[in-house]
Amino acid sequence: MAIRFGTDGWRAIIADEFTFHAVRAVARATAVVLCRGVESPRRKLVVGFDRRFESDHFARAAAAELTAGGVDVLFCPEAIPTPVIAFTALDQGTRGALIVTASHNPAIFNGIKLKTAGAAPRTVVNQIERELAQPQAAEECAAGSTQTIDPFPAYAARLARLVDLTRLKSVGLTVVVDAMFGAGAGVLPRLIGGDATQVIELNTAHNPLFPGISAPEPVERNLSRLKKVVADGSATLGIAFDGDADRLAVVDDEGRYITGQLLFALLARYILEVRRDRGPIVKSTTSSIMLDRLAAHFKVPLLETAPGFTNISQTMVAEGAVLAGEESGGFAFGLHIPDRDAILAALLLLSYLVQSGKRLSELIAELETITGHWDFRRVDLPLPPEARDALLARLQNVAWPPVMAGLSLSSVSPSHNQVEFSDGSWVLVRPSGTEPLLRIYAEAPDEEIVDHLIADTRLALGV
Numbered sequence: 001m002a003i004r005f006g007t008d009g010w011r012a013i014i015a016d017e018f019t020f021h022a023v024r025a026v027a028r029a030t031a032v033v034l035c036r037g038v039e040s041p042r043r044k045l046v047v048g049f050d051r052r053f054e055s056d057h058f059a060r061a062a063a064a065e066l067t068a069g070g071v072d073v074l075f076c077p078e079a080i081p082t083p084v085i086a087f088t089a090l091d092q093g094t095r096g097a098l099i100v101t102a103s104h105n106p107a108i109f110n111g112i113k114l115k116t117a118g119a120a121p122r123t124v125v126n127q128i129e130r131e132l133a134q135p136q137a138a139e140e141c142a143a144g145s146t147q148t149i150d151p152f153p154a155y156a157a158r159l160a161r162l163v164d165l166t167r168l169k170s171v172g173l174t175v176v177v178d179a180m181f182g183a184g185a186g187v188l189p190r191l192i193g194g195d196a197t198q199v200i201e202l203n204t205a206h207n208p209l210f211p212g213i214s215a216p217e218p219v220e221r222n223l224s225r226l227k228k229v230v231a232d233g234s235a236t237l238g239i240a241f242d243g244d245a246d247r248l249a250v251v252d253d254e255g256r257y258i259t260g261q262l263l264f265a266l267l268a269r270y271i272l273e274v275r276r277d278r279g280p281i282v283k284s285t286t287s288s289i290m291l292d293r294l295a296a297h298f299k300v301p302l303l304e305t306a307p308g309f310t311n312i313s314q315t316m317v318a319e320g321a322v323l324a325g326e327e328s329g330g331f332a333f334g335l336h337i338p339d340r341d342a343i344l345a346a347l348l349l350l351s352y353l354v355q356s357g358k359r360l361s362e363l364i365a366e367l368e369t370i371t372g373h374w375d376f377r378r379v380d381l382p383l384p385p386e387a388r389d390a391l392l393a394r395l396q397n398v399a400w401p402p403v404m405a406g407l408s409l410s411s412v413s414p415s416h417n418q419v420e421f422s423d424g425s426w427v428l429v430r431p432s433g434t435e436p437l438l439r440i441y442a443e444a445p446d447e448e449i450v451d452h453l454i455a456d457t458r459l460a461l462g463v
Helices: 020-035 055-068 082-091 122-133 152-162 165-170 187-192 224-233 260-274 289-298 309-319 342-356 360-371 385-395 447-461
Strands: 010-013 044-049 072-075 096-100 109-116 146-148 174-178 198-202 237-241 248-251 281-284 302-305 323-326 330-333 375-382 407-413 418-421 426-431 437-444
Touching: 020 044, 020 055, 020 096, 020 109, 020 122, 044 055, 044 082, 055 072, 055 096, 055 109, 082 096, 082 109, 082 152, 082 342, 109 122, 122 309, 152 187, 152 342, 165 187, 165 342, 174 187, 174 224, 187 198, 187 342, 198 224, 224 237, 224 248, 237 342, 248 260, 248 342, 260 289, 260 323, 260 330, 260 342, 260 360, 281 289, 281 309, 289 302, 289 360, 302 309, 309 323, 309 330, 330 342, 342 360, 375 447, 385 426, 426 447, 437 447
Parallel strands: 044 072, 044 096, 072 146, 174 198, 174 237, 281 302, 281 323
Antiparallel strands: 010 109, 096 109, 237 248, 323 330, 375 437, 407 418, 418 426, 426 437
C-alpha cells in the first residue's frame, strides 16, 4: 500500500488503509525526515489528536514510534483543536507537530496532519512519502522522551493578546456554536463565556459517528439545526467548527448561511480597515473575486496559490501576508500563525460586530458597496479513485463553449482548470485532495447564473 498525502495530510478508511501499522510507518518516516541530523535538544515534536474513533490510541502509537526514533514528544492527552497544536509547535520551538485527525471527512476515515511552520510544505511531504516507499537504515540515536502537556492555557493567553476577550465576555452577545461532535467543543465557552455573553453549544458529545450529519464539515447542508436555533433564539451569530476546529462556517442573526467566500471578504475588510494591518493577502484559486476587489480598494498585493494550506502557508510566510484563506472556511492571520485557526477567526468576527455596533447583515451590505454582490456555490460529485486520472486527462482537453449561462468566456487556465468570464464570473473544476470527490466551484453576481454555470460545466465535462 502506497501512502499518499493530499492537500491537507493523509486520510484513509479506518481498518482498511488507516491501521496501526500504517500510522507507525508514517511516524517513523516523519521522525527521519524532520529530525535527521538535528541536534538532540531540538529533536522535538508535538503530538495530538481529535475525537474520531481510536484517535487517542493511534496518537499514542505514533508517539511511541517517534520516541523510539530519538524524538522527544510533547503529548496532548486529551482531544484538542488542530490550531492549538499548531500554535504549540511554534510556541515551544519544536520541529513541528503530528496530529491524528481526518478533519471534516466522514466517520469511516481517520488521518494524519503534519505541521512545521504552518502546514508541512510539499517538499517535506514528498520526502516522507519517499521514506515510506524506500525506508533508509535507522539513525543510531538514544530513545526520546515523552512529556504530557496541556497546551490550552498558553494558547488562550495568546488569543487574549490578539483579541479583547474581556470585552467579548462582558458585552452580552448570544453565540450559538455547533461543535459537530468535534475537538472544538467547549472552547468558546472557556474563552468568552461565563459573564454577560452567553455561549450555547450544540453537538458537543464525543460521538465519532457524527449522528445527524453526513460528516463534521461546516457546509450549509449540515447546518439546519444551527440555523433554526439561531433564528428562533434571536442570537447574535451562529458558528460551526469542523471536526478539528481549523475551519468554520457562520450563520447570521436571522439564521442565514454566510458562504466561506463572504466570510473571507468580511475578515479581510476587518483586518485592513478596522485593525489597519497592511500587507499582502493570500487566496487560493477557488476563492472569491471579492478579495481582488478589496485588495485593489485598500492598495495591498493579492497573491494566488493552488488550493490547500500546504501551498498557502508557504506563500504566507514568504510574503509576510496579513491574511490568507480559502473558500472552505479556513483562514490564517499574520498576527498569529501561518495556518488555519477557526477559533481566532470566530473571535475576530465577533470583535468586528462589537466594534462596529452593527449586525452581520449590515456589515455585508457595507462590504458589497466595495466588492459588489456575488453568489457562490460548490458542488461535490463522486469520483472513484480509479476514475481520477481519466478525469484529469479529460479536463486538459475540454472544449469550453464561448458562451456559458449567457456570459462571454474571456480566459481559460488549463493549469487551474478554471474558466473566467467578461464580467468577473468564474468556474473552476478540481478533484478533492482529501476525498474521492470532484468539486465544481462557480461564482457570479446572481444565484441563477451560478446554477446555469454549474449545469453548463457538467454538460461540457460529461459529469
